[in-house]
Amino acid sequence: MVKQVPPEIKEEIDLSFAISNKIDLLMQERGLTKKQFADQLGKRPSEITRWLSGQHNFTVSTLTMLSAFFGKSIISV
Amino acid sequence: MSEVELVLVNDTDKCTIYTIQFSEEAETEYERFYSKFIEDAQLNQDLLRIVQLVDKIADEGALERFFRPEGKMRDSVVALPVLRSKLRLYCLRLSDRILVLGNGGVKSSRTYEEDDSLRGYVLSLQKFEELLKEGQRDGTVTVTSKTIETDKTFKL
Numbered sequence: 001m002v003k004q005v006p007p008e009i010k011e012e013i014d015l016s017f018a019i020s021n022k023i024d025l026l027m028q029e030r031g032l033t034k035k036q037f038a039d040q041l042g043k044r045p046s047e048i049t050r051w052l053s054g055q056h057n058f059t060v061s062t063l064t065m066l067s068a069f070f071g072k073s074i075i076s077v
Numbered sequence: 078m079s080e081v082e083l084v085l086v087n088d089t090d091k092c093t094i095y096t097i098q099f100s101e102e103a104e105t106e107y108e109r110f111y112s113k114f115i116e117d118a119q120l121n122q123d124l125l126r127i128v129q130l131v132d133k134i135a136d137e138g139a140l141e142r143f144f145r146p147e148g149k150m151r152d153s154v155v156a157l158p159v160l161r162s163k164l165r166l167y168c169l170r171l172s173d174r175i176l177v178l179g180n181g182g183v184k185s186s187r188t189y190e191e192d193d194s195l196r197g198y199v200l201s202l203q204k205f206e207e208l209l210k211e212g213q214r215d216g217t218v219t220v221t222s223k224t225i226e227t228d229k230t231f232k233l
Contacts, residue, residue: 001111005129009122013129017137024142052142054133055126055160 017054019063019074024052026070041069081205081233083225086178087131091138093223094131096178097205100230106201107131107178110166120183123162130157131166131178139176144168147189147199154202156181156189165189167198169206174223177202204233 027037034052038045050056063074080100086107087094096107104112114124134143134157147167148154157166166181167189180198189195208231212218218227 001128002132004115005125005132009125009129013126013133017133020142021137049142050160053160054130054137054143055158057160 013054015075016056016058019058020052020054020056022074023066026072030070041065079233081201081231083177083227083231087135089135092135092174092176093225094135094139094176094178095225097201099233106180106198107166110178110180110182113182114164120162120164123159123164126159126162127157127164127166127181130159134176138173139168139170140173141170144170148203152203152206154199154206156184165195167195167202169202171206171209171220171225172222175220175225177205177225201233205231208233 027034032040034045034048038048051058067073081097082100084096084098084105085093086096086105096105098105102109111124111128114120117124130143134140137143143157144155145158147156153169153171155168155170157168158164163183163185164181165184167179169177169179171177179202182192182194182198184192184195186192189199209218209220209225212227212229212231213220217229218225220226
């Protein structure tokens, strides 16, 4: 089945998982729960749930905001 | 009453993924889900996203954050959704390292309970989990940290 997956879908999901894993790791390093993280960013916990789902389509502005919050880049180009 | 067997789909360091197969069916439940939508022009891409997600979950583990809770509080039924789509694959997430794939479909109602097919898929997984627990109690099923060991045929 997985051989039928087009490379663009594979790449997109790989990247989405990598970003959500990075955010999850950075949250753990800061000792932040989902609720605490949401409160500090002024977001709803449901939005953090989407970010961590491995499927969220992040905008550049969200990634920039997260990089600024953690003081570390989320992705490198 | 149907007979059901546990079938291995994928086994990695992080996670073991199973599905179930009804004795009267030629395909496993995961294969039936795939066959149902692979020729569907509208849902084909969403299906392939789920296939890729399942493959990725094998590498990463069946972490809670990748799924949406479904079923009841007392069971382990979850849905693997595709964001921006209504296609859902129902699964039993027994732990971060053990996942059992069921069948799925398009969730066009607010809850799965309002759709006979989806309710059937969720009920099958709920019953299967109960049978696994019974099997653990009577010694015919062993659930380790990463595997379900049994040669039992379950009466669902």
